[in-house]
Amino acid sequence: MTAVLDKPGVAVLAAGGWRRIFLHCLVLPLTVTAPLLYLVADADHRYNVYWHGSIGQRQPWRLVTDNLRSVPMYVGFGNFRPLGRMLEWSVDTAAYVVAEVTHLPVQVGLRLVSALAAAVLCAAAVVFAEAVTAPGQMFAEPPARPIALLPFAFAAGLCAAGRLSTTVLFGGLYFLSAALVLLVAAWVCRGPRRAALVVLAGATLAVFNEVAAFAPPLATAAVLARGGPARLRPALLLWAGFLPVFGPVRVVLYHACRDGGCYGNSDLVLGPGVGGALANRLTAWLPPLQWGEAMRDAGPVSKVVFGVAAVVLALLAARVFAELPRLPGLGRPRAVRLAAAGGSVLLLGAVLGSINEQTQELAEAGRWGLGWRDSGLTAAGGALLLAGLLGLAGRALVTRVALVVAVLLGAGTTTANQAYAVGADRLPYAVLTGAIAAEVAQFDPRPSGNTRRCALLGEFGALFREAPYSRFASGELPGTHSSGERMAVTASMATEQMYGRPFCR
Numbered sequence: 001m002t003a004v005l006d007k008p009g010v011a012v013l014a015a016g017g018w019r020r021i022f023l024h025c026l027v028l029p030l031t032v033t034a035p036l037l038y039l040v041a042d043a044d045h046r047y048n049v050y051w052h053g054s055i056g057q058r059q060p061w062r063l064v065t066d067n068l069r070s071v072p073m074y075v076g077f078g079n080f081r082p083l084g085r086m087l088e089w090s091v092d093t094a095a096y097v098v099a100e101v102t103h104l105p106v107q108v109g110l111r112l113v114s115a116l117a118a119a120v121l122c123a124a125a126v127v128f129a130e131a132v133t134a135p136g137q138m139f140a141e142p143p144a145r146p147i148a149l150l151p152f153a154f155a156a157g158l159c160a161a162g163r164l165s166t167t168v169l170f171g172g173l174y175f176l177s178a179a180l181v182l183l184v185a186a187w188v189c190r191g192p193r194r195a196a197l198v199v200l201a202g203a204t205l206a207v208f209n210e211v212a213a214f215a216p217p218l219a220t221a222a223v224l225a226r227g228g229p230a231r232l233r234p235a236l237l238l239w240a241g242f243l244p245v246f247g248p249v250r251v252v253l254y255h256a257c258r259d260g261g262c263y264g265n266s267d268l269v270l271g272p273g274v275g276g277a278l279a280n281r282l283t284a285w286l287p288p289l290q291w292g293e294a295m296r297d298a299g300p301v302s303k304v305v306f307g308v309a310a311v312v313l314a315l316l317a318a319r320v321f322a323e324l325p326r327l328p329g330l331g332r333p334r335a336v337r338l339a340a341a342g343g344s345v346l347l348l349g350a351v352l353g354s355i356n357e358q359t360q361e362l363a364e365a366g367r368w369g370l371g372w373r374d375s376g377l378t379a380a381g382g383a384l385l386l387a388g389l390l391g392l393a394g395r396a397l398v399t400r401v402a403l404v405v406a407v408l409l410g411a412g413t414t415t416a417n418q419a420y421a422v423g424a425d426r427l428p429y430a431v432l433t434g435a436i437a438a439e440v441a442q443f444d445p446r447p448s449g450n451t452r453r454c455a456l457l458g459e460f461g462a463l464f465r466e467a468p469y470s471r472f473a474s475g476e477l478p479g480t481h482s483s484g485e486r487m488a489v490t491a492s493m494a495t496e497q498m499y500g501r502p503f504c505r
Contacts, residue, residue, distance in 0.1 A: 017143045017327065021151060024316060025122035028155035031312055032410055033115045033167065035305065035418035040425055040434040041107050042163055044473075045092075045170065049106050050440070050490040051477070052089040053096020054497040063089045070476075077472050078262025080249045084177065084209030091117070091172035100498055105437035114171030117179070118376070122154045124179035124186075125380040129387060131186035132226050132341045133334040138190070144330045145399045146338070146387035148320050152313070152406035153386050157379035159290035159413045160420040165371020167417075168424075177211035178376035182345070184215040188234045189222035195237050202241025206249065211377065214348045216242045221344035225337045263472055273360030280363035280370075281353035282346065285378040287409045289369030291416040299422025301415060309414035313407045324399050330391030339388025342381055349377030432460045436491055436503075443499045454504040457488050 041049060055062050067085040074080065091113055098109030129147050130138050160167045166174040184201060192198055205212045220235040256262065283289060295301075330338065353359050353374035362370055390402055424430055439453050461484025469482050480486045491503040 014140065014142045017148065017323070018139050020319065021126055021143055021148060022123055024151035024320075025126060025154075026116075026119045027316060028151050028313070028410070029118035029122060029158055030115045031309070031316070032155045032158045032414050033111065033118065033417060035414060036160055036167070036421050037108055037111045038105070038425065038434075039107060039111060039160070039168065039421045040430040040437065041110055042424075042430070042433075043169055045110065046433045047486050047490040048088075049092045049095055049110060050494040052092035053099075053106075054490075054493040056089055056093030057097055057100065058497050060093075063093065073475055075252060076256055076262075077475070078253055078257045079210075080207065080253060081209040083204065083207050084173070084212065087176060087208075088170070088173045091176070095172070096494070099441055103441050105434065105441045106494075107434070107437060110172070114167070114175065117172040117175035118158055118167075121175045121179040121182070121376055121380055122151050124182040125154060125384055126150055128182040128186040128222070128341070128345075128380075129338055129384055131190050132222055132337050133330060135334075142327055144334075144391065145324050145327045145396060146330055146335070146390040148324065148327060149390065149399060149403055149406060150383055150387050152317060152320075152403060152410060153383035154379055156287045156406055156409035156413050157285050157290070157375075157382060158417075159287060159294050159371070160417045160424075161284070161290035161293040161369055161371035161375070162296070162367075163424075164373070165290075165293075166373060166375040167371060168420075170373065171376075173209075174211060174373050175376045177209055178349075178380060180205075180208070180212055181215040181218055181377065182380060184238075185219040185222045188219035188238055189226050189231075191231060192234055198234055198237040199241035202238040202243075203245050204241075205238075206242050206245035210352065211373065213242075213246065214352060214377070218344060218348055221348075222341050225340040225344070261471075268355050269357040269360060270355060271360075273357075273364060274354050277354035277356075277360040277363040278350055280368060281350035281359065281372070281374060281378065284350075284353070284369055284371065285346070285375065285382040286369065287413050290371065291369070291412060293367065293369040293371070294416040294420040297423050298416070298419040299426070301419050305418045306411050306415040310407065310411035313410045313414075317403055317407050321400060321403055324403070325396040327396075329394050329396075330388075332392060332394075335388050335391025335394075337388075338391055339385055342384025342386075342388050344381070346378055346381030346385055349374045349381050352377065429460075429463055432456060432463060436460065436487065440491060440494050440498070440503070443495055443501070445499070445501065450505050457484065457491070457504050460484055460487050 055066070063086055067082050067089065071080070071082055095106060095109030095113045098112060099106040126147060129150060133144065158167050159165070163169060184205065188198065202216060205215050216238050219238050220232070223231050223235045353372050359372055390399055425434060436456050439456065461482065464483035467483055473486060474480055477486055477489055480489055488504065495501055495503045
């Protein structure tokens, strides 16, 4: 297609096309996850955002020093991810600052930061696709038709598919970790020249987190997809930096945890459950399967939300729909590369999810479509794989039909997110957590306000009185022995930083 256009026409298409794709990467995740804006923080997030945020806002250098100082403790718990924890604290601090500045409940900041992190992951998927397929300089030619659809396909997978989904829990951390994996793979497959920098990047990935540990294998797969074994040198250099750090750390963790008692979600469990879990995780990114999980105990489905979402997404897709015949196709060789690279992302993300005891048990229980911390990678990988397959189809008509389907799937995901938020925010612990967040945001200094806040802490403690309190939680916040005490301590950290007063006197 570009062969029949004059050079100014190609330049205009290239600049405008890529600009719109990255704009869609920003706007579409914000649109699809908008119904989750007031979804109350869950699990550790309900405490951590106050703990990390108050420290990061008051003494930002502690984002580094505290996470270096705590390395021995976390090694004893069974994981080693100091850089990943620094990122987690930074994300929580950003959400906390949003709450402090706007005086809105802290979950608003959490959801906004998570949506922006998803936008970064979407942009990283686009960069990865261009890195794998561009024969020359990246972004010099107009985007291929399938790549123009990537943001729509990715956004349709941002479903609140259960409490463990990255769309619900730790989204900022795991979306950005997945983006790091894709960007490193894109960089390596383009053949960086500075060997020392590539080795250093490999060592850095080894001290990040479990998701980042999949960057070296993905970079290897991307190099093979783009140029074959002859271009493997950068990938091998990445491994050369990664393995000397990752290997000894795993040995130390094995000795620390061989008798049990470590943090279960960091354990690698290889056994008969892996096969079923792998099949489960390979399909968990598909929107219709995610909808089923999101609708468990959800609120009513709103036709109005579906209609509004469909209209908004259709308006965002209208210009893409009109321009698709003018955009170039990928061609068979480049489409095969993209499909292979996207399939590698999906497979590696699914492997991450399948070697965990919790996901193996959930797969055995038939929980298809359930989100987990691999969901960012699998959503991006699934979208990339679909883009490669569309490239093989070739015709603009097929791509147009796929765009319409992606818009409808995105509207369905938005509707499922709204229903999930309604149901989740009605749960007793969510009502209390939300009320505490509102009190932190709108602090009432009167005696009646103190009485109200103390009563909320009492209810929260009573609700979780029978819940186990792990040695990990008490190690992170010494002196706490229950979820109620953890909430009292962390909420007071926030109010003392914001208002100079404890949450409850």
